[in-house]
Amino acid sequence: xxxxxxxxxxxxxxxxxxxxxxxxxxxxxxxxxxxxxxxxxxxxxxxxxxxxxxxxxxxxxxxxxxxxxxxxxxxxxxxxxxxxxxxxxxxxxxxxxxxxxxxxxxxxxxxxxxxxxxxxxxxxxxxxxxxxxxxxxxxxxxxxxxxxxxxxxxxxxxxxxxxxxxxxxxxxxxxxxxxxxx
Numbered sequence: 001x002x003x004x005x006x007x008x009x010x011x012x013x014x015x016x017x018x019x020x021x022x023x024x025x026x027x028x029x030x031x032x033x034x035x036x037x038x039x040x041x042x043x044x045x046x047x048x049x050x051x052x053x054x055x056x057x058x059x060x061x062x063x064x065x066x067x068x069x070x071x072x073x074x075x076x077x078x079x080x081x082x083x084x085x086x087x088x089x090x091x092x093x094x095x096x097x098x099x100x101x102x103x104x105x106x107x108x109x110x111x112x113x114x115x116x117x118x119x120x121x122x123x124x125x126x127x128x129x130x131x132x133x134x135x136x137x138x139x140x141x142x143x144x145x146x147x148x149x150x151x152x153x154x155x156x157x158x159x160x161x162x163x164x165x166x167x168x169x170x171x172x173x174x175x176x177x178x179x180x181x182x
Contacts, residue, residue, distance in 0.1 A: 023077050030072075030116055034059050037123075038072075040081060044100030045070070047161040048143065054123040055081060062094055062112045068140030070119040070131060071098065073110050081119060082107060083140065085148040101147055 030036045040053045049055070049070065057072050065071060067087045073080050085106060086097040096110040122129040130136060 023074060023079055026079060027074055027116055030057065030059050035117070035120075038081075044102050045081060045083070046102045047158060048101055048139075049081065049119075049122060050124065055119045056121040056123070057117040058120050059116065060118040062096060062115055063092070065096060065115070065118060066137075066141075068137065068142075068144040070140065071096075071110070072116045072119065073098065073114045074116055075107075075110075075114055079116075080107065083144050083147065084110075085144040097148075099144075099147055101143060106148070 026036065026038065035056065035058045037054055037056050040049055040051055040055055043051060055070075055072075060071075065084055065087070067084055069084050070081060071084055073082070080098070080100075082098040082100045084096050085099045088095045088097070096115070097106050097108065098110050099106045119131055121131060131140065
């Protein structure tokens with residue numbers, strides 16, 4: 001989240017990290033407004049969520065999060081956008097385990113007070129990716145299960161993404177969509 005006045009200021013960011021004072025401001029804005037948009041930093045969710053993607057995030061509670069959902073949580077004054085790979089326990093005593101798609105291991109339990117929101121939509125270039133669409137829900141669940149049980153799936157996913165890139169570029173250039181033709 002950038003403030004137009006601060007746009008030209010030099011920041012002390014390291015890699016994909018935000019400044020420490022951004023974290024409480026972002027959490028507060030989400031709490032006050034119920035939703036925010038953030039520019040994604042870092043590569044922990046590649047290839048499905050990429051740096052510079054814009055994420056629309058809605059405030060949510062632990063009861064409204066499913067396995068496969070991409071969530072925003074705050075831990076040790078840092079923000080993370082990671083996928084829920086496992087949900088244990090009952091509705092009112094659920095434990096969520098998150099993991100970056102590109103990471104080999106889980107982040108551990110996401111506590112209820114750490115959970116800030118759920119990513120509802122991703123904007124990439126001129127595309128809008130609705131994470132609540134049935135295909136995206138199924139893909140998220142598939143990725144979460146594959147990611148949870150395999151440390152070696154990411155290199156395969158990266159390989160597939162690189163190999164299919166020319167086909168996807170041609171399809172995008174021709175504006176071929178998955179919508180039925182009438």
